[in-house]
Amino acid sequence: MKQLLLDVLAAPAPSLENYVAGPNTEALAALRALGPARAVYLWGPAGCGRTHLLRALSDRRDAVYLDSRSPVSAYRSVAQPDESSARPRLVAIDDLHLLDEPRLACVFSLYNRWRETAATDMALSLIVAGELAPGNLELREDLRTRLGWDLVFRLDVLSDAEKTDALARQAASRGLQLAPEVLNWILTHYERDMRQLAALLDALDHYSLAAKRPITVPLLRAMLAEQPHPSPNQSYSPLS
CATH class of the missing domain: 1.10.8 (Helicase, Ruva Protein; domain 3)
Known part of the structure; x- marks a missing residue:
């Protein structure tokens, strides 16, 4: 025994279909309809499904998922890609509240890149998640402001x-x-x-x-x- x-066997891979939305139906609907040049910041306590949603959205060939364990080099490659690098069309950044300064600097640059490419054929989708609302995060003010540039949703535990x-x-x-x-x-x-x-x-x-x-x-x-x-x-x- x-x-x-x-x-x-492990639990099924995270998907939008097997996410139990509960009170988070509005956020789930927005993520289902997410298109290029859109940015979403998700926040809520542990167990609300932040990682589930980011993993589900980044389960595609042209997407990248990063968290506090991802190397700084991976952050730099998506924030400031060179001409020879593959450019993902969706970037998911998890556990923002756990990132150190070098990684946060890359997130800042990534938001700038997101805005600069929004009206071009290189537009990307950006999904960032953290434990706290933007105003309660201990971040540099210019990055905190960028978290609210587009959609912000609070996720609640079931x-x-x-x-x-x-x-x-x-x-x-x-x-x-x-x-x-x-x-x-x-x-x-x-x-x-x-x-x-x-x-x-x-x-x-x-x-x-x-x-x-x-x-x-x-x-x-x-x-x-x-x-x-x-x-x-x-x-x-x-x-x-």
Whole structure:
């Protein structure tokens, strides 16, 4: 059983289709309609889906996704590309609040490039995400101003009722029928990020099939107890 859980499949790749919008329908609609020469700044607390949306939008050949772990050279190549460099048509910058000064300087230059090319055939889409509203970020003022040049959306975390509904629908899509007490136990005792919850469903499905037992709270507890370091907040998702 332990080996089975270690080998469990990762949660589905982020997409606009599997993003559970909840109160964020306006932001999702704007991102679906996003075209060249548009810029969006998304902000909200951990678990609101910032990274999910940026990963989904940058899952194309002419797009680049960057975060605080990306090398400065990658930032420079999109902010000030030379003539021999491939020029992405969409740039997604995640976790702005974690970027250091060299990377922030590149984001500043990237906004300038976005505005300069807006009316040309080299126009690009720019999506930036951070934890706080522009006015609350500790940034140089000229960069803070640029974050509001186009669209700004606050993303909110799903309510418990919305998460319960989303979890039930994700389970149904896998052919699983989860009793209300199972759903309540998961949301009470387990990590509430929707990507991690989706990965937990996959693990639970595999475990139930291997054990040849229906999905119940005792089965869920048994699955988690078999982990090397059992924890109600253990994550099965590789995405940050």
